[in-house]
Amino acid sequence: MIKVLAACGSGMGSSQIIKMKLANVFKKKNIPVEIHHCAVSEAKSLAKQYDIVFVSKALLDVFSGLDLPKTHVIGLQNLLSEKEITEQLEAIQIKA
Numbered sequence: 061m062i063k064v065l066a067a068c069g070s071g072m073g074s075s076q077i078i079k080m081k082l083a084n085v086f087k088k089k090n091i092p093v094e095i096h097h098c099a100v101s102e103a104k105s106l107a108k109q110y111d112i113v114f115v116s117k118a119l120l121d122v123f124s125g126l127d128l129p130k131t132h133v134i135g136l137q138n139l140l141s142e143k144e145i146t147e148q149l150e151a152i153q154i155k156a
Contacts, residue, residue, distance in 0.1 A: 061092040061093065061094055062086075062091060062092065062093045062094070062111045062112065062154065063093075063094050063096075063109065063110045063111050063112075064082055064086075064093055064094065064095045064096070064110060064111065064112045064113075064114065065095075065096050065097070065098065065103055065106060065107065065109075065110040065112070065113045065114070066078035066079040066082060066095065066096070066097040066098075066113075066114045066115075067097065067098055067099065067100040067102075067103035067113060067114070067115045067119070068097075068099065068100060068115070068116065068119070069099065069100060069119065070099055071097065071098040071099030071100075071102060074116060074139055075097035075098060075099075076097055077139055077140065078097065078114050078136070078139050079095050079096075079097045081139070081140065081141075081142050081145055082095050082114060082145060083095060084142055085142050085145045085146050085149065088142075088146075089146070089149070091154065096110075100115060100119045100122050101122075103115065103122075104122055104123065104126065107123065107126065107128055107131050107133065108127075108128060108130075108131060110131055111130070111131065111132065112131070112132045112133075112134060112149075112152070112154070113131060113132070113133045113134065114134050114136060114145070114148075115133065115134070115135055115136070116135065116136060116139060117135035117136060117137050118135075119135075120133065120135035132152045134148045134152070136148070
């Protein structure tokens with residue numbers, strides 16, 4: 061099972077939207093997933109515990125310089141785009 065974290069500035073609005081879109085994409089791809097969401101400040105310290113962290117591209121720099129050898133940090137331009145999420149997953153070769 062893949063562990064995924066969705067993060068936004070406050071951990072309330074955008075991350076919840078990302079979480080719902082992620083759930084749709086992983087379900088369509090038939091990939092077992094556990095998805096959590098939180099504020100980006102919390103995600104920074106939790107990132108190592110996840111396989112993938114999704115965040116707005118505007119917040120990507122929060123993760124720069126962190127030692128995350130097994131964690132993919134993905135910045136999304138359009139938080140509502142399941143197409144973009146799917147493309148990003150394919151780019152890092154996440155499959156069922």
